[in-house]
Amino acid sequence: MFCVKCGAECEDFEDSGILRQKCPHCGYIHYKNPYPCVAVLVINDRGQVLLGKRGEKSIYPGKWCLPCGYIEYDETYFEAAIRETKEETGIISPPDGIINVVSNMFDNGVHSLVVVMISYYHGSEPLKPGDDIIDASWFDVDDLPPLAFSADVFSISKYEKMLAEGGITALTVEGNSVYGH
Structure with missing residues (x-):
């Protein structure tokens, strides 16, 4: 080097x-250091989870994942979440809160730190897969396809557990960017 x-x-x-x-x-x-990333657990009005199918050139091709990706320089984690969701699924669904922070260690040697946010989608836009995603669809939580990332399995399970216990506990997304000296 x-x-x-x-x-x-x-x-x-x-x-x-x-x-x-x-x-x-x-x-x-x-x-x-780990790469800073975001993932978004998008839930529609029917309680379904939005997932994208990973393309052939992606890590874990053919498996499904939450909309996710790297936070770009000069971009807040909140902005990254909106951008990644739009790039990968074609919809705009701003996050409503943070439900988890996880570390991923992948087979290709990448180590990421992921801020996992929840977003409630109330729109009706058609899904349009893009970026490294070749398909996007809504799934019932109890009927998910094979997931690419154990962090997604954990986050969706955490969401199910919170629902069963009576409600979602999420941190606010206030202060998503703080500037100063």
Whole structure:
């Protein structure tokens, strides 16, 4: 690896038991951190969950998942949730709250930290799969297709459990972006 600041070749060093890369010229340390992501548990008026079928070039092709993706630089997690849902399913359904935060570790070496939000969709727009999603559909919670991510299984199960216990507990999405010094 080459330093992103000065271009010098980095060297391995151990930092509290973790192998990292450090630039011997400028001292820059490369920290390998999880990727920030969002997923949205979209629920329609019939209590169904919105899922997208992953395309051939995606990780876990042919399996289904919640609308999800990476948070872009200069984008809040709230904006990312709206964008990913629209890109993958064609609908606009702003999040109503946060129901979970999970870590994913995938077979391809990607590690992500996912803010899972819930959104109640009251519209009637037709679903239009896009981006890396080849199909989008509404599913009854007790009749789901094979899911790509264990985090989605966990989040949907958590939603079912909250319903059975009398209601949804979600954090607000206020303060989705805070600026200042």
